Amino acid sequence: MPDLACKACASTDVRPSRQKESGDAERAGLGEHPYRCRACGVRFYAPGKPDPRKRPLPQRLRDFWKHKRGPFLQGVFFFLMLALFLLCLRYLAHYQPDNSPPN
Numbered sequence: 512m513p514d515l516a517c518k519a520c521a522s523t524d525v526r527p528s529r530q531k532e533s534g535d536a537e538r539a540g541l542g543e544h545p546y547r548c549r550a551c552g553v554r555f556y557a558p559g560k561p562d563p564r565k566r567p568l569p570q571r572l573r574d575f576w577k578h579k580r581g582p583f584l585q586g587v588f589f590f591l592m593l594a595l596f597l598l599c600l601r602y603l604a605h606y607q608p609d610n611s612p613p614n
């Protein structure tokens with residue numbers, strides 16, 4: 512997107528804004544889509560539909576981490592607890608008390 516520049520600071524370091532705000536649909540009807548400036552954080556509209564598939568992978572990973580961090584960490588935490596629980600079960604299943612009667 513070389514022709515895209517921030518309306519406030521003229522920086523070209525802008526990305527498509529995924530934040531939904533009222534008025535986006537009307538602007539989309541006019542062929543304009545929301546963008547966010549990485550330099551100053553200003554949200555503005557510019558013509559041209561952003562293609563999320565063309566975004567670089569690091570940015571997509573950053574977005575994933577930013578928006579899906581909570582559920583992702585919950586999943587990891589749940590998995591760790593499950594593993595711990597299974598380890599405890601394993602330990603209990605193989606536990607032999609020291610004072611067990613001799614055979």
Ligand SMILES: [Zn+2]
Binds near residue numbers: 517518551553
């Ligand atoms: Zn800016």
